[in-house]
Amino acid sequence: MWEIASLGSDPSKVMKFGRSNAAGNADLTPVAIAAVGSGSSANSAGADLLQPLMSGLLAAPSNAADAPAVAPVGQDDPNFPKGPPYKYTSPTISSYAISASAMAKLDFGSLGGGEGSSEAFFFVCEVAAFTDDVYIARAADESLLLNKYGIGFRIGIKAWGLESKMTANLGMVAAAAELNVAQTQMEVQVFAGDVKRFSAVTDAVKLLTTKFSAETLKNIAGVVSILTDVVSKDGATIPPVLVKYGEFKPNLYTPDRIVISNSYALESLGRGNSRQNLDAWLAHDAGRKKWVKEIGPQIVQCAYENLGFANSNSVPTDAERTELWRLRNLGA
Amino acid sequence: MGTVSIPVMSHVGEIGGSKDVVLSLLELAPPEKIRFTGRPSSNGSPYQKIDLKVVNTSVQALASLGFAEFVSTKVDSKFFCSYMDLAVSKKVKNQDADSFITEAVFGIGFRLAIIAFNMNAEVKANFSAMAAAGKIKGGMTSYQMVAIGGGLDVITKARPLITNLSGDFTVETLETIGFVEAQLAELAISNADLIPQLMGVTLDLDKMAKFYANSKDPVAYKSLIVSQHFALWRAFHKNSLEEALSVLKSNPDFSEIRQDIVQDYYTRILGIAEAKKRPEEKKLRDRIDLMIYAGT
Numbered sequence: 336m337w338e339i340a341s342l343g344s345d346p347s348k349v350m351k352f353g354r355s356n357a358a359g360n361a362d363l364t365p366v367a368i369a370a371v372g373s374g375s376s377a378n379s380a381g382a383d384l385l386q387p388l389m390s391g392l393l394a395a396p397s398n399a400a401d402a403p404a405v406a407p408v409g410q411d412d413p414n415f416p417k418g419p420p421y422k423y424t425s426p427t428i429s430s431y432a433i434s435a436s437a438m439a440k441l442d443f444g445s446l447g448g449g450e451g452s453s454e455a456f457f458f459v460c461e462v463a464a465f466t467d468d469v470y471i472a473r474a475a476d477e478s479l480l481l482n483k484y485g486i487g488f489r490i491g492i493k494a495w496g497l498e499s500k501m502t503a504n505l506g507m508v509a510a511a512a513e514l515n516v517a518q519t520q521m522e523v524q525v526f527a528g529d530v531k532r533f534s535a536v537t538d539a540v541k542l543l544t545t546k547f548s549a550e551t552l553k554n555i556a557g558v559v560s561i562l563t564d565v566v567s568k569d570g571a572t573i574p575p576v577l578v579k580y581g582e583f584k585p586n587l588y589t590p591d592r593i594v595i596s597n598s599y600a601l602e603s604l605g606r607g608n609s610r611q612n613l614d615a616w617l618a619h620d621a622g623r624k625k626w627v628k629e630i631g632p633q634i635v636q637c638a639y640e641n642l643g644f645a646n647s648n649s650v651p652t653d654a655e656r657t658e659l660w661r662l663r664n665l666g667a
Numbered sequence: 668m669g670t671v672s673i674p675v676m677s678h679v680g681e682i683g684g685s686k687d688v689v690l691s692l693l694e695l696a697p698p699e700k701i702r703f704t705g706r707p708s709s710n711g712s713p714y715q716k717i718d719l720k721v722v723n724t725s726v727q728a729l730a731s732l733g734f735a736e737f738v739s740t741k742v743d744s745k746f747f748c749s750y751m752d753l754a755v756s757k758k759v760k761n762q763d764a765d766s767f768i769t770e771a772v773f774g775i776g777f778r779l780a781i782i783a784f785n786m787n788a789e790v791k792a793n794f795s796a797m798a799a800a801g802k803i804k805g806g807m808t809s810y811q812m813v814a815i816g817g818g819l820d821v822i823t824k825a826r827p828l829i830t831n832l833s834g835d836f837t838v839e840t841l842e843t844i845g846f847v848e849a850q851l852a853e854l855a856i857s858n859a860d861l862i863p864q865l866m867g868v869t870l871d872l873d874k875m876a877k878f879y880a881n882s883k884d885p886v887a888y889k890s891l892i893v894s895q896h897f898a899l900w901r902a903f904h905k906n907s908l909e910e911a912l913s914v915l916k917s918n919p920d921f922s923e924i925r926q927d928i929v930q931d932y933y934t935r936i937l938g939i940a941e942a943k944k945r946p947e948e949k950k951l952r953d954r955i956d957l958m959i960y961a962g963t
Binding site for chain 2: 462468471481590632636637663
């Protein structure tokens with residue numbers, strides 16, 4: 336979801352920590368621990384764990400068609416939030432299973448590829464806070480890149496050797512690991528205008544053991560807790576960095592799309608389908624049916640509600656269907 | 668006046684030369700029609716608690732609310748998505764009279780998205796059932812929480828939930844949510860300078876219909892749907908505008924179809940200036956096919 340939006344001439348502000356739990360490796364040997372940018376961002380305790388690293392993570396959308404210059408990270412940037420105290424107003428907190436393709440966008444370098452990657456499952460835990468304003472850049476493929484100023488952290492976890500049934504959340508991975516079938520790898524990313532403030536996490540990362548277990552889960556919670564403390568207690572004094580907060584690819588308004596979406600709604604209701612049916616079309620038929628990718632779900636919602644079906648799982652009665660089918664056939 | 672309420676991402680920004688554009692609505696209208704320029708006042712009306720309604724929804728809708736793509740495609744493809752807003756909120760009227768947005772909901776709290784796998788249809792109806800079923804073997808959940816407004820204090824209040832995030836959505840999770848929500852309500856009441864964020868908007872459907880039909884007269888949304896659909900059928904059958912209007916006038920069954928909307932469909936949307944010209948060229952046929960086959 337986020338990437339650092341711009342490097343500018345200032346040192347980039349990301350620290351990454353990782354640990355590999357490849358089977359059989361009983362040592363707590365840190366792997367791919369890197370700080371991006373100036374080496375002086377390390378405190379002495381963690382200095383041996385931190386190495387400067389050039390990072391593609393920080394690229395602004397270089398092929399953006401008409402992207403405005405994304406503001407450089409720095410106090411002289413006119414959009415840079417005023418502070419301290421910084422007004423962080425938009426926290427995000429989540430923990431979720433994520434697809435491989437979405438994971439690839441998050442730039443956890445040490446988790447990509449490697450052993451068992453085609454059968455791996457991915458999870459992300461993240462806590463972050465952002466200021467109110469959003470800066471929009473338009474990428475070449477018409478998607479909108481949303482940039483915000485913020486601080487936060489994200490833990491990426493890769494697990495493999497699991498049956499697909501068991502992977503909805505980390506608790507299940509831990510349970511599977513107890514049975515000795517799961518192997519995992521983890522990486523922590525922190526972003527802020529001053530990453531030194533998060534250096535407490537280096538000690539916490541040492542607690543992450545090799546074999547994924549319920550204990551590991553507690554220790555991940557511990558890392559999350561420490562980082563959350565930094566954000567919530569000291570956050571107002573930590574300057575932000577501009578991050579690519581999200582990518583938004585709406586089906587932009589065109590008159591044709593309104594007709595297509597209203598037409599879809601009328602057809603779908605006439606056949607007795609709820610609004611949730613749209614999911615099935617989008618998931619299974621997007622390749623075969625050209626109209627699928629033209630649909631605007633919000634317009635479909637407007638049409639459904641206007642025709643009397645406000646809940647996403649409401650379906651017409653037989654009598655209602657007859658009337659809807661009549662409307663659908665006017666002019667046929 | 669027909670209205671519809673839609674949840675939105677909190678992002679409001681400048682795009683296409685317009686400021687204060689509600690980005691979530693970009694599929695509905697050009698930017699200048701989806702602006703929102705009201706702000707909640709810090710004094711005045713107090714926050715109301717939002718009803719804890721569970722809304723069944725789609726992966727698409729969750730993505731449009733800013734939730735990250737969080738379904739592992741390797742898991743059983745039968746999954747159900749829901750979201751729930753847990754927040755205190757205020758309604759604010761739009762100051763932009765031109766906009767399709769009449770008013771908006773600003774709040775402080777959480778938006779929770781849950782995906783449930785391997786659940787039977789009855790269970791997915793509400794979070795409590797899902798939470799209980801999560802304990803039953805075979806049912807699984809994955810959830811994401813987006814905090815809305817309020818700042819770093821919200822993260823502090825949400826600590827019990829944060830430490831809980833890695834497991835299933837269970838009955839305990841529900842209780843923790845309830846506890847955190849009560850804390851948030853207190854926080855919002857005692858802290859007038861907490862900044863709420865945009866959570867949802869109310870849209871004026873008839874204003875939208877009038878715009879979509881390019882009409883000078885009022886248009887009911889339903890009238891828009893059926894009139895454009897009539898015109899679409901006639902175009903599909905390769906009628907010219909003149910032929911389509913002739914069909915329209917000849918049959919009393921078509922009395923609810925608006926002639927001006929049919930005309931607008933041919934002249935503006937299909938771009939055919941001459942009333943006798945039939946829509947036969949390939950580009951037009953392709954566009955018409957997309958419209959007529961939608962949903963089949």
